[in-house]
Amino acid sequence: MSPEPARSGVSDMMAQPKDLLEAFELFNQASAELSAAYAALQDQVARLNDELAEANLRLRQQLQEKEQLSQRLNLLLNLLPGAVLVLDAADRVQDLNPEARRIFGSQPVPGDDWAELAARRLETLEQGEWLLRPVSPGGLDKRLNISYNRLPDDNGQILLVQDVTESQALRDARQRQQRLSAMGEMLANLAHQLRTPLSAALLYASQLQSPALDASGRERFTGKTVARLRQLETLINDMLRFVKGPSETAGNCMLDQLLAELDALFQPLFAAGGLHLLLENSAGDAQLKGGRELLVSVIGNLLQNALQFSPPAGYVWLAARRVGAAVEITVRDQGPGIAPSKQARLFEPFYTTRAEGTGLGLAVLREVIEELGGMVWVNSREGAGAAFGVRIPLAAGPALQSGEGGQEHD
Template sequence: MQEAGRTIAQAADEDALFHALINTAIDGIVVINEQGIVQVFSPACERLFGYAPEEVLDCNINMLMPEPYRSQHDAYLARYLETQIPHIIGIGREVVGQRRDGTTFPMYLSVGEGMLKGSRIFVGIINDMSETRARDNRIRELQGELLHVTRMTLMGEMASALAHELNQPLTALLNYTGAARHMTGHLGEPAAKLAEVLDRIAEQAERAGLIIRRLRNFIEKRESIRAPEDINKAVEEAVELGLAGMRGGDIKRRLGLEPGLPALLIDKVQIQQILVNLIRNAVEATSGLPRGAVTITTHKNGDAVEIAVADTGTGIPAEVESRLFHPFVTTKAHGMGMGLSICRKIAEAHGGRLWLAANSEEGATFILRLPVPAPEPAP
């Protein structure tokens, strides 16, 4: 009698231990019989799948699987019972689970086989892989972004070398033009038109040289240098640089620069980087469209100066607007999506803002707001 009592007590202790393990396990635990009917559904499984125990117990385990696995599971189980050839039992692998709301998630499933009260059971231990997969996906995204940045760095180095190489033949062109102009000086009236053409060649060569010098300053790696700058002059230079090499001959360019604006304490090259990016985007957006126009304006608004770049182009798709300033988001077929993200960071580093404003008509308007430096206190 005492022996029987000890056996009952031992069984009760083992049952309590079993339930304690099931109820406290971090990973989900589910137990099924040979027919695939759920016998145990742990609290962790409740959290993973969103089902209450009474909704799952005595039901087929395939309710936790998406198609086509749901329809195939009974056949898999029957084949194992017949052949004893395991495909997952004792091995474990990554599979897909389906929650009560129909959403799916990746999980690692380890399945073991045992006997309980003379009947065969299968114990599944489920580890949610959602965070691991999200982390892996983010790593892949970062690797892709790193490749983009690497290519952009290489492009900058190539552009700097190209600007240096082009500057030499342009200098030679200016010298040869000056010599030709001098040689035509004694030819009298017949050479007047030739002299005019040579003057135009020299003028365009000087302009090309200026653009190249600005380009080299623009892409040169250097520390940020802030100084009081005439913002209207900086805008005019940015327009010239931004339109260089662009195919926008039919696009109207409008400048509306408010006179008498206060000097701004800025890194001119960085601010011009923002403006060049906005201007080139605007030209590309309006290229090939009838009545295309790009308008650049400046005006003082409170304690800041606002520069607006507006176009009559195709506009920004609604689904892109909320992510427009995120890295690697672009509306261009071959764009890299870094420009606006970097531009916003530059603006914020200057204590300013860059945003997409609502457009009353077609196209898009970007506004760059830069603070006016506070006046120095009188001595």
Template sequence: MSAALESSYRELEQRVAGLTAELAASRSERLALADRLETLIDLLPGGLLVLDRDGIIREWNSTAESLLGGPLAGRRWRELADRLFRDGRADGTEVRLADGRWLAIARRPLEAEGGLILLINDVTETRALREALARRERLSAMGEMVAALAHQIRTPLSAALLYASQLGGGQLDGETRERFAGRLTERLRHLERLVDDMLAFARGGALRGEAFTLGALFEELQALLAESLESGALRLEIDCHDPACGLSGNVRLLAGALANMVVNSLEAGGGRARVDIVTSTLEEGGIRLRLGDDGPGVPEDLAERIFQPFFTGRADGTGLGLAIVQATVRAHGGDIRLESRPAGGALFIIDFPPPPLADALPSGAENLASEGAEHE
């Protein structure tokens, strides 16, 4: 009996020793894996922050410390973001720091723990290269347009010179002189519009990131169209899902682009038009703006060309209006397209990206900061 017990005890001892050895080996492997992972994270070219459910920084790598400056242990992301981005601005998922650097910040939730991972990359040089490339492309496009621009200017200029020469003859009666003076003024204004449109197109898209709301955008638009609205020539219906919804860019420039489209509707409708603007939220958080009118619409064979510079269906058009609208929308990170409308008229769809950290301007970072504080 005692021999059997002793044998069982020794067998149990051996099993315990084996399990202990296995646990020790497993722990050693986990520690080695953790060391390798820590080294790998530290060597990442981008910064990495791990926030707990209270928005406090618990883990980080050396790149994050270098990008954000100073020790990060135990700091609240909201407070850090407020300090770093107070004088900055936002553009899409990128934020400009007060010192001029641009950082791209991506977020990934830690669902099990209720925290958040932030991935941070310095994209200052990338943005500079993109802007230089965009400017080069605009200059190239300008070169291709010179011949077309010369033709566009020559026609109204020749007409203006003809009317001016007639006015200087001294043989016109008062009514004819007044008619010629009106036509001369009209041609000169056409030239002015052409030059203004060309300059707007050439400047393209670098915008200062300013925060504004849909409500402010539509107020600016109505102010630009006040004369047509008061005269009754224009009936403008705006159905805004959320006037407080934020955008980033230049509210006057964007309102001017929308006004350009409304004026197109007026001209296509013979001086009278009804224009409906409806906004909504896209699934990914962006904003959709639908602008439709009750005019004759755009012929199908012309639909693909309407955004091309110098393409126009009107004898007195510059052909730059919708090209400028498209450039302005793209400068705001958006996209514009023409869609068919079974009921008639033209329908333009403008999609803007999610209010880029931009509800948070001027700091450009409040949204990011709030991400880390959602769990407080």
């Protein structure tokens, strides 16, 4: 029996524990790696849980802040003194606050067509203001101020509505009080204004009864009496127009016809006084707001004043020019000018710088022109003449804002 097979079996038996040891080492190594990976995975899961908890906390805080902001905005909308309506892109009401429900009543409600409601219940008064008709008969009209603001991306608009009924009533009452106060001053001044020409007329008329008066004297006193009576007539007409207010401003007139009538009326008066009246029209045949007779009367006051204050052989210029949607008519003279302290009072009722003035001509002028939507101004320096101007809107033009114009004149 050969010994080699026995040695080979012993060698195999000795190799098996070594393989087992290597296998155990590999298993231990893999187990250690798995344990390390599991520990790392646990750390990552714990970290992700912490991050998720922190993100959830931030999200809850943001939701709470948004909820508080939403509540605050709702509270503000509910407490706003003005009405707020939210319209969608089709101009249908999406939402409205309690003040809007108070102002408009049972209509509108969400889903209503705003354009249809506005056409049915709103009447335009002036820029930005409307008259709201009541839903039911017997209700009271309301005066509203409405402003619009478009939402981003043309997704609708927000309407802010203010009920100005009471404030308008207060303004009207204040204007009535001011007019009554002015009328009180007017009555006090009127007695003085009437007394002087009336006394003079009575004196001149009494002279006419004298049998010793010759024909030339009679003619002289007759002329003086008529002049004083005409002064009385002018005073009374100005007073009546001032008391009634600018209620006769309806109608339109052509500028060239207005200037032609002023020229025909005043050229003889200026010529009789040795003065020169020059007319210039660079506005063409524009059509103005206001009746011709009324405008002739009030602009005639400016020419009459220029006639009274012009020096001998002096010149007076009446010029008309287009200024935007209006025509500016300026009367400029070479008189003594007006002190700055007096210019501020020129348009006050019964304030006059002429001994025979009524003090109502310029007050009526301002009231009439402002009622037409225009404006008046004066520009003067002592010793350098005076320029009075009016801006009258064109027949289809918009109203002018107060304060424009006068500063741009020399």
